[in-house]
Amino acid sequence: MRAVVFEKWKTPPTVSEVDKPTPGPGEVLLKVAGAGACHSDVAVYQDYDESMGMTQLEPSYILGxxxxxxIEELGEGVTGLAKGDAFLVYGPIGxxxxxxCSRGQDTYCENVADMPYMASGLGRDGGMAEYMTVPARNLVPLGDADPYAAAPLADAGLTPYHAIKLSLPKLAGGGKTALVIGLGGLGLVAVQILKAITGATVIATDMKPEAMxxxxxxGAVTVPGGEGQADRIRELTGGKGVTAVFDFVGVAPTIALAASVVARQGRLTVVGIAGGEFAWNFFKVPYEVDFTSTYWGTIEELHEVAALYRAGQISPDVEYYEMDDALEAYRKLEAGELSGRAVVTPNGRAA
Structure with missing residues (x-):
């Protein structure tokens, strides 16, 4: 079968012929509908190397x-699942x-140093292939919902959902505001999630007019980047500042913007992993602001994300690519030419 393989540090992936996997005990063989291309993939093959000590991410393996x-085939001991049923894959494996891990938060596994991989597609063979094996416990049912467009929800849906859910105590009640900085794959889903599960006025900002x-x-009120950006955002809050800010970029300027517009006793969550730094001091951020970061989410939360998707309350914007064009999807991702999420369909896509 064909797959997108990360073979060597500091080297772009290749589309290669690999053996079709066989599910082990407790696993299923999944016929892949869609696999989303993520900036995390680019960081792994472009920026990381052995000097970082992240042995769980050492190549070679299939991305995604x-x-x-x-489900194509059930491994030994798997019951309660049927061939042909559609699922999302919860990627983290603790x-x-x-x-x-007992509460479904494999992202914060206490024994990660002893694990051979971090997740499907991050150290373990992932979904950029015609078939993949998955622990049965990591499957989240999709029912009759479109499985192709659902693929990005496993990260681009779960990551913003986790960050927003942790912020719900701040957003409860009338007159609340939320700001989404960065309207890529995650940011656009975040706007939909905020509209679906909160009553907050949603403000969104980006440099791309088409994304805004x-x-x-x-349903968002948008503010373009550039001069006067922070002033305009604060005006929309009546000068009080934003109740909950979500930075889906994570570079120094976006973190600084977030800090300049968050309300007193508000919450600022940096979700983007661009590595930006912020020099905090007592007077630089309003009093009693929760300044935090998050990483991915729990399997229970992915079930909740899937429920929103099945109900038609959220739907990621996607561009589809056949396996022949998978590397072009990554090129466009690297070049910043995507507004939504690139989804590779290794087995083609039904009309």
């Missing part, structure tokens, strides 16, 4: 940690027996 598909136009279609 945002995956959906249909030890399965520490406290975080799309956010407006989802």
């Amino acid at each position: 940690h945002e995956t959906s598909g249909w 030890c399965g027996h520490c406290a975080p 136009a799309r956010a407006e279609e989802f």
Whole structure:
């Protein structure tokens, strides 16, 4: 079968012929419907190397940690699942027996240093292939919902959902505001999630007019980047500042923007992993602001994301690519030419 393989540090992936996998005990073989291309993939093959000590991410393996598909075969001991049913794949895979893993939060596994990989597509063969094996426990049912467009929800849906859910105590009640900085794959889903599960006025900002136009279609009030950006955002809050700010970029200027517009006793969450730095001091951020970061989410939350998707309350913007064009999807991702999420369909896409 064909797959997008990360073979060597500091080297772009290749489309290669690999053996079709066989599910082990407790696993299923999934026929892949869609696999989302993510900036995390680019960071792994472009920026990381052995000097970082992240042995769980050492090549070679198949990329793709945002995956959906249909069960093709059940491994030994798997019951209660049927061939042909559609699922999302919860990517993180922890030890399965520490406290975080017991509550479905494999992202914060206490024994990650002893694990051979971090997630499907991050150290373990992922979904950028015609078939993949998945622990049965990591499957989240899609029902009759379109599995192709669902693929990015495994990260681009789950990551903003986790960040927003943790901020719900701040957003409860009338007169609340939320700001989404960065309207790429995650940011546009974040706007939809905020509209679906909160009563907050949603403000969104980006440098791309087409991305802001799309956010407006989802119900956001938009502010373009550039001169006067922070002033305009504060004006929309009546000068009080934003109740909950979500930075989906994570460079120094966007973090500084977030800090300049967050309200006193508000919450500022940096979700983007661009590595930006912020020099905090007592007087630079309003009093009692929760200044935090998040990483991915829990499997329970992915079930909730899938429920929103099945109900038609959220839907990621996607561009589809056949396996022949998978590397072009990554090129466009690197070049910043995507507004939504690139989804590779290794087995083609039904009409």
